[in-house]
Amino acid sequence: SQQGEEDPQALSIQEGENATMNCSYKTSINNLQWYRQNSGRGLVHLILIRSNEREKHSGRLRVTLDTSKKSSSLLITASRAADTASYFCATASNAGGTSYGKLTFGQGTILTVHP
Amino acid sequence: EPEVTQTPSHQVTQMGQEVILRCVPISNHLYFYWYRQILGQKVEFLVSFYNNEISEKSEIFDDQFSVERPDGSNFTLKIRSTKLEDSAMYFCASSREGRNTGELFFGEGSRLTVL
Numbered sequence: 486s487q488q489g490e491e492d493p494q495a496l497s498i499q500e501g502e503n504a505t506m507n508c509s510y511k512t513s514i515n516n517l518q519w520y521r522q523n524s525g526r527g528l529v530h531l532i533l534i535r536s537n538e539r540e541k542h543s544g545r546l547r548v549t550l551d552t553s554k555k556s557s558s559l560l561i562t563a564s565r566a567a568d569t570a571s572y573f574c575a576t577a578s579n580a581g582g583t584s585y586g587k588l589t590f591g592q593g594t595i596l597t598v599h600p
Numbered sequence: 601e602p603e604v605t606q607t608p609s610h611q612v613t614q615m616g617q618e619v620i621l622r623c624v625p626i627s628n629h630l631y632f633y634w635y636r637q638i639l640g641q642k643v644e645f646l647v648s649f650y651n652n653e654i655s656e657k658s659e660i661f662d663d664q665f666s667v668e669r670p671d672g673s674n675f676t677l678k679i680r681s682t683k684l685e686d687s688a689m690y691f692c693a694s695s696r697e698g699r700n701t702g703e704l705f706f707g708e709g710s711r712l713t714v715l
Binding site for chain 2: 516518520526527528529530533573575586587588589590591592593
């Protein structure tokens with residue numbers, strides 16, 4: 486089954502605008518994480534939200550989690566050109582007991598912020 | 601700030617050759633992982649490693665793959681006989697906690713091209 490599907494696939498905005506990316510998943514999760522990837526680079530952890538949390542903030546980032554709908558959103562406020570990157574949600578499943586670092590990534594949203 | 605380092609950054613090899621990708625995880629981390637990303641596709645979990653043994657592995661991680669922590673600092677991924685479809689970016693990651701999968705710290709990746 487597909488896990489962590491993001492939409493939109495691509496998002497183009499102007500500097501200063503907010504960017505919202507959505508993620509849907511299918512199985513029961515322990516937590517959901519968002520990562521950022523600059524082109525050709527490694528993944529950088531942004532924020533983790535646990536299954537018993539509904540909302541979390543970190544600087545200009547706001548993440549929500551709705552486990553009844555199996556969905557999450559990442560909001561970047563007051564975007565900057567430096568936010569241009571791919572953003573991935575990744576789920577840590579709790580199916581079958583403890584998971585050891587197995588994250589299931591989505592396809593990602595390519596965010597372009599124009600100066 | 602501590603980081604995960606990977607070598608080589610890019611390796612080109614002939615089909616059927618053995619390849620070893622190397623990683624130095626963050627020094628106080630105990631859990632280590634390999635993921636891969638085929639161009640244009642999702643990041644996929646390969647294997648997790650703790651206490652000198654594999655904790656979990658995916659279907660991708662077949663008998664052609666092996667992992668080792670030979671000297672207490674390096675963590676290696678070996679592909680015994682490379683295939684064309686092994687061409688991908690391979691990411692090493694490490695974490696402080698392993699159970700229930702917290703934040704992963706990724707390296708910059710090793711790009712493997714199999715000709």
